[in-house]
Amino acid sequence: METSLPAKFAWRLLIGLLYVFLLAPIIIVFVVSFDTRQYLAFPPESLSFGSYVKVFQNADFISAFWRSLLIGAIVGLGAVTVGTLISLALTRYRFRGEGAVNFLVIAPFIVPNIVLGVGLVLVLAGFGLLDTYPGIVLAHLGITIPYTVRTVSMSLMSVDRRVEEAALVHGASPFNVFWRITLPLIRPGIIAGGVIAFLISFDETTISLFIVSVRSSTLPTEIYRYLEYSTDPQIAALSVVLILISVAVVIVLERLIGLRKAV
Amino acid sequence: MTTSDRKGNRGILLLLLLPGLLALGVSFVAPLLWLLRASFSTSALGGADGSWTLANYADVVLDPFYWRVAGNTLNYGLTVAAFAVVLSYPIALFLARTTSRWRGVLTALAIAPLLTSGVVRTYGWMVILGDQGVINGTLQALSLIQTPIRLSNNFLGATIAMIEILMPYAILAMLSGFGRLNTQLEEAAAMLGANRLKVFWRIILPLSLPGVITAALLVFVLAISGFVTPRLMGGGRVFVLGTEVFQEATVTLNLPLAAALAMLLLVLFSSVIVIYRRALRALEA
Amino acid sequence: MADKHVIVEQLVKTYPGSGAPSVDHVDFDLEKGEMLALLGPSGCGKTTILRMVAGLITPTSGRIRLDGRDMAEIPVHKRNMGMVFQSYALFPHMSVAENVAFGLEMRGVPKAERAARVERALDLVKLRGYGERRITQLSGGQQQRCAIARSLVIEPQLLLLDEPLSNLDAKLRDEMREEIRDIQARTGVTAIFVTHDQDEALSMADRLAVMSAGRIEQIGTPRQIFDRPATEFVANFIGAGNFLTGTVVEPHQANVPGLGMVVFGLDAPLGKDVRLLVRPHRFTLNGKGENAFEGVVRHLVYRGDTLTLDVDVKDRTFLVDLPTHAGTLPERGDRVTLTVARDDVTVIGTAA
Numbered sequence: 001m002e003t004s005l006p007a008k009f010a011w012r013l014l015i016g017l018l019y020v021f022l023l024a025p026i027i028i029v030f031v032v033s034f035d036t037r038q039y040l041a042f043p044p045e046s047l048s049f050g051s052y053v054k055v056f057q058n059a060d061f062i063s064a065f066w067r068s069l070l071i072g073a074i075v076g077l078g079a080v081t082v083g084t085l086i087s088l089a090l091t092r093y094r095f096r097g098e099g100a101v102n103f104l105v106i107a108p109f110i111v112p113n114i115v116l117g118v119g120l121v122l123v124l125a126g127f128g129l130l131d132t133y134p135g136i137v138l139a140h141l142g143i144t145i146p147y148t149v150r151t152v153s154m155s156l157m158s159v160d161r162r163v164e165e166a167a168l169v170h171g172a173s174p175f176n177v178f179w180r181i182t183l184p185l186i187r188p189g190i191i192a193g194g195v196i197a198f199l200i201s202f203d204e205t206t207i208s209l210f211i212v213s214v215r216s217s218t219l220p221t222e223i224y225r226y227l228e229y230s231t232d233p234q235i236a237a238l239s240v241v242l243i244l245i246s247v248a249v250v251i252v253l254e255r256l257i258g259l260r261k262a263v
Numbered sequence: 264m265t266t267s268d269r270k271g272n273r274g275i276l277l278l279l280l281l282p283g284l285l286a287l288g289v290s291f292v293a294p295l296l297w298l299l300r301a302s303f304s305t306s307a308l309g310g311a312d313g314s315w316t317l318a319n320y321a322d323v324v325l326d327p328f329y330w331r332v333a334g335n336t337l338n339y340g341l342t343v344a345a346f347a348v349v350l351s352y353p354i355a356l357f358l359a360r361t362t363s364r365w366r367g368v369l370t371a372l373a374i375a376p377l378l379t380s381g382v383v384r385t386y387g388w389m390v391i392l393g394d395q396g397v398i399n400g401t402l403q404a405l406s407l408i409q410t411p412i413r414l415s416n417n418f419l420g421a422t423i424a425m426i427e428i429l430m431p432y433a434i435l436a437m438l439s440g441f442g443r444l445n446t447q448l449e450e451a452a453a454m455l456g457a458n459r460l461k462v463f464w465r466i467i468l469p470l471s472l473p474g475v476i477t478a479a480l481l482v483f484v485l486a487i488s489g490f491v492t493p494r495l496m497g498g499g500r501v502f503v504l505g506t507e508v509f510q511e512a513t514v515t516l517n518l519p520l521a522a523a524l525a526m527l528l529l530v531l532f533s534s535v536i537v538i539y540r541r542a543l544r545a546l547e548a
Numbered sequence: 549m550a551d552k553h554v555i556v557e558q559l560v561k562t563y564p565g566s567g568a569p570s571v572d573h574v575d576f577d578l579e580k581g582e583m584l585a586l587l588g589p590s591g592c593g594k595t596t597i598l599r600m601v602a603g604l605i606t607p608t609s610g611r612i613r614l615d616g617r618d619m620a621e622i623p624v625h626k627r628n629m630g631m632v633f634q635s636y637a638l639f640p641h642m643s644v645a646e647n648v649a650f651g652l653e654m655r656g657v658p659k660a661e662r663a664a665r666v667e668r669a670l671d672l673v674k675l676r677g678y679g680e681r682r683i684t685q686l687s688g689g690q691q692q693r694c695a696i697a698r699s700l701v702i703e704p705q706l707l708l709l710d711e712p713l714s715n716l717d718a719k720l721r722d723e724m725r726e727e728i729r730d731i732q733a734r735t736g737v738t739a740i741f742v743t744h745d746q747d748e749a750l751s752m753a754d755r756l757a758v759m760s761a762g763r764i765e766q767i768g769t770p771r772q773i774f775d776r777p778a779t780e781f782v783a784n785f786i787g788a789g790n791f792l793t794g795t796v797v798e799p800h801q802a803n804v805p806g807l808g809m810v811v812f813g814l815d816a817p818l819g820k821d822v823r824l825l826v827r828p829h830r831f832t833l834n835g836k837g838e839n840a841f842e843g844v845v846r847h848l849v850y851r852g853d854t855l856t857l858d859v860d861v862k863d864r865t866f867l868v869d870l871p872t873h874a875g876t877l878p879e880r881g882d883r884v885t886l887t888v889a890r891d892d893v894t895v896i897g898t899a900a
Contacts, residue, residue: 015357018350019372022430025387026379028397032390082283089279093272101280108291112488112532114505115525118512119294122301122522125310142290145283162637166695168624169602169631170702171654180650184641203380205491210512223382227495231389239383246378 026243033236051237061238064222068202071133071218075140076198080190082141083148083197088178090149091156105149108142116142117210124211131213139211140201147200148193155189156182195253199246302522311519319523329507333527336503339422340487346426347433347482348475354430355437355478356471370438377431385492388424389415392496416498424496429485433478440474473546480539484532504528553738554578554601554706559610561596569608570596572762578706583732583739585749588759589785594742598708601740603627614705625654630699630737634711636691638683644670644694645679651702669701672731689720696728700735707732709741713748725752746786750774758782780896783825790866791896792824800890806863811838812893823896829854829869830892833878837887841866845882859886 034047055061086105090098108116120139121130129135159182167181168174205220212221219242226235301311302319323329358370376384391397392414399411414420448470452462490505497506504524511521554577561571571593578584586594599605601612603624612619619627630651639647645666652662670676673693678686686694692712699707712728713721729752732739743749749756750770757767758781766778777783780791794802796816797809802824804810816822843861855877857868866886870877878884 011353011357014353018354019369021350021427022354022373022376024391025384025424025427026376028390029383029387078286082286085279086283089276093276093279095276101284104284104287104292108287110484110532110536111291111295112484112528114488114490114508115298115529115532116291116294118301118508118518118521118525119296119298120290121512122297122310122518123289123293126297138286138290141286142294145287149283160635160637162633162635163639165602165604165624166631166633166637166698167639167650167654169604169627169629169708170651170698171625171628172650173625173654176654181639199378203378205380205382206489209491209509220380220382223380223386224491224495227382227386227389231386231393235386236390239379239386242383243379247375250378 029236029239029243032233033240035233035236051233052241054234055237055241058234060222061219064217064219067133067216068219071136071140071216072198072202074133074137075144075201076194078137079141079144079148079197080152080194083145083193084152084186084190086145086149087152087156091153105146108146113143113204113206117207120207121210130211131215133216135211136208136216136218139207140197140204143204143207144197144200147196151193151196152186152189155186159185191256192253195249199249202246203242298522298525301519302526304519306517306519311522319519322520323523323527328502329524332502332504332507333531335418335501336487336505336528336531339418339425339493339501339503340483342422343425343429343486344479344483346422347429348479350426351430351433351437351478352471352475355434355441355474356467358434358438359441373434374431376428377435381428381489381491382495384428385424385495388420388427388496392420392423415496416500418497418501420498421493421496421501425486425489425492428492429482432481432485436478436481437471437474440477441471473543476539476542476546480535484535487531488528504531552577553580553582553615554740555611555613556597556601557611557613559597559600559612560608561593561600561605562608569762571600571607573610574759574762574764576757576764576767578738578740580738581736582754583729583741583752585753585756586740586742586759587746587749587756587785588744590744592759593762594744594759595710598710598740598742601706602629602631602708628702628704629706629708630702630704631708632692632695632699632710632712634714636695636715638691638694638698640683642683643679644675644681644683644686647683647694648679648697648701651698655702665701666697669697672700672735673697674727688716689724692716692724696731700731700737704737707737707739709739711742711744713743713745721748728752750786758785760785776894777825777896780823783894783896788828788867790826790828792826793821794824795819795821807841807861810893811890812895813891814895816895825894825896826866826888826892827894828856828867829871831866831868831870831886831888833868833870833887834885835887838890839888839893841886843884843886845878845880845884848878848880859884861886 033051034049035045035051086101089095090102090105116139120135120142124130124132124135124139127135129138163185164177164181167177172180202218203220204218205224208218208221209224212218217225219238223235223238303315303317304311305314305316305318306312354373358366358373361369363369389396393399394411394413394415396415398414399408402408403411414423448466449462452466457465487503488505490503490509493501493503494506494509504527508521508524508528511517511524556574556576559571559574560569562569574593574597576584586597588594596605600607601619603619603622607620614627614629639650642650648666648669649662652665657665666679667676670679673696675690675693675697678690678694683691683694692715696712709728713724716724725748741752750773753770755767755769756773758765758773760781766773766782768776773782774786777786783789783791792802792804792807792810794804794807794810796818797803799815799818800812802810802812802816802822804824810824812824841861843859843866845857846860846865847858849856850872853872855870855872857866857870857878859866859868868886
């Protein structure tokens with residue numbers, strides 16, 4: 001339908017302003033990260049990479065970064081492995097208690113992280129796992145498995161069952177059907193699930209704040225604790241680094257398999 | 264592999280399900296059970312003792328402070344949900360209908376903030392709304408104001424930041440709910456004599472309503488369970504259930520009380536989801 | 549009977565929760581090298597039979613024997629059958645050659661022999677030189693050929709085809725009919741194919757089994773099915789027809805109320821009611837014959853090589869197909885005499 005020019009302009013202006021609002025904090029963080037001053041103020045007086053240099057010299061940030069990366073990688077791998085197994089059971093078999101399992105894998109979606117956080121403190125304390133790698137990995141598995149089950153299940157459901165049947169009829173054992181046909185076909189879903197799980201773990205703040213202190217603190221928890229008493233541009237630089245890592249992961253994913261196909 | 268019920272499948276099935284059930288058991292089911300149990304016990308060093316008591320719930324119910332907190336939480340959730348939905352709707356509608364070749368890029372931009380930690384974006388808002396922040400700094404530089412306007416360390420700041428942080432979720436939910444919208448329907452309506460306003464009211468709005476409701480629910484539940492943003496942006500002056508749960512669990516170290524508050528939050532959460540399902544069913548009927 | 553290549557006995561499939569069986573005591577057999585069509589409307593159970601033969605579904609009861617071996621305990625992947633799926637079900641992540649080689653690979657055929665056999669199979673389906681293509685780069689017809697090559701390369705004891713032509717457009721469909729028939733004749737493979745298209749079944753199969761509601765209504769050669777339908781369902785499903793009910797008053801003669809005496813060629817017991825069938829194209833116009841009916845042309849449709857008429861004869865209407873080259877054609881409102889020879893009047897249920 002044709003629209004009058006002024007109406008079209010007003011509509012576009014509105015959309016533009018909303019985008020500005022939506023992206024404002026990220027843009028501002030980006031700008032501030034180059035400010036030379038030691039305290040937060042706007043607009044920047046002069047620009048430099050000083051804050052970045054400081055971030056890379058901050059031992060706490062660096063070690064938290066490596067911890068986050070390691071935890072994220074373990075969580076990504078673990079969640080996608082476990083999630084693929086569950087998805088296979090849910091989409092390829094009928095069994096008693098199927099409904100219960102189905103509910104269990106979506107239930108974490110509808111329980112707030114903060115509620116889980118309190119419960120995890122109690123459980124992990126019981127096992128002596130508070131502020132440990134296994135503890136935080138376990139905690140993150142709980143909130144990421146639902147995502148990996150979702151992406152892998154969707155992949156599995158989009159696989160034409162006739163293709164699997166064709167392999168079976170033409171002589172492939174059930175294991176070979178899985179290994180040669182099903183697995184290659186759901187690879188995009190598996191990669192996407194793993195990457196999503198990694199990103200969630202890498203960014204997770206709420207639950208982590210409950211169960212980590214010094215030994216296993218992740219980057220988001222370090223930032224939170226830093227922000228509680230200071231808002232200097234170092235955090236902006238660190239934030240930019242974090243954003244760039246997330247964006248890089250997504251771009252690699254997109255290049256690798258095409259994001260639209262995967263999610 | 265085909266769907267079947269032969270005996271040999273039992274072993275395979277167990278193998279497929281066991282790791283997941285174990286992981287979810289420890290990281291999801293157990294925490295909720297422990298939480299429920301702890302909410303009925305007395306605080307002890309590092310957790311809860313084995314006693315049974317209703318004292319925590321009594322504390323919560325009898326203390327007018329927690330009534331205010333519950334009210335704040337509801338107010339916070341509703342305000343954030345209302346604004347996030349209203350501000351996200353035009354973007355989602357635009358993305359659903361545009362045929363521009365920038366559509367992919369614009370969609371990515373609209374949901375890209377999801378890739379950025381909430382802590383980072385909260386920090387961005389501290390920079391924008393702070394006393395020496397972008398807005399106050401600009402207004403002072405232009406000599407429009409002498410002293411900074413209070414935009415952060417209060418309910419207003421916590422609300423603004425949370426609206427923006429949750430908007431990508433709203434946009435995503437709306438986009439996936441807008442599948443039924445198509446320009447041919449609008450053209451058909453126009454051919455039948457509806458003007459633009461009527462097309463919107465009679466065609467676009469009703470068809471997009473399920474997506475809007477889903478978005479509102481999602482934003483609401485995420486808002487009432489957040490604590491990072493209200494705590495950082497509220498500067499210790501915003502009291503919602505999230506901040507109180509965190510406070511009791513990690514600062515005061517009264518885990519049974521935290522558990523009781525968390526249970527309260529869970530109940531609030533579930534009742535909203537039940538209402539949502541009713542609403543959606545009513546809408547579809 | 550025991551030396552038949554394929555024997556299906558009393559095959560039944562009942563899905564839990566549904567009352568009537570989807571496949572209801574079905575029997576049929578195939579000679580080596582024979583092609584049988586399972587023909588019927590959707591939901592008649594024909595695909596279920598095919599999938600039971602393949603082993604993709606477990607029968608509720610009954611037996612399937614291939615070359616004398618009971619298939620009951622043999623899992624799908626060890627049955628040595630080939631199958632062409634309706635959607636072709638090609639492996640989307642493999643090249644054409646990889647698709648075709650798959651079955652050989654699963655059978656542990658050495659690489660060199662595999663390549664040679666794949667090459668031959670691609671030749672057979674006229675896909676020489678397409679081996680390296682991706683599946684997505686093939687047209688519908690080419691995908692079809694690839695699927696056929698994949699199922700033939702393993703030299704199956706039985707080839708199953710599930711609606712193999714339904715995803716092709718009309719022109720390609722005719723072409724592939726010929727070609728499948730040709731490939732089957734050349735390889736001598738025994739084949740069962742499922743279709744809902746009567747033309748396809750008539751033109752491709754050595755014999756066809758017409759199915760309805762889980763049962764086989766009639767099994768026979770195309771000619772037997774068309775000319776001597778065992779039931780009214782068969783007569784209706786294959787081709788159009790004019791149906792008459794009469795009482796046999798004399799040998800080869802029935803009295804049809806409201807029409808008069810109709811003579812027919814087959815034997816029928818005296819005094820019994822019979823259903824008679826006259827195919828529309830068996831009528832001749834204004835000729836001479838034992839059965840002559842006078843009527844008025846009420847409606848006509850010109851179809852190129854045939855002219856289809858609705859002719860009102862007394863209180864009934866006959867459907868008539870005339871070849872358009874047969875001299876002067878009638879107009880609407882014309883009075884005409886329809887004649888039909890006694891051998892062209894079929895008694896339903898007297899299968900030859």
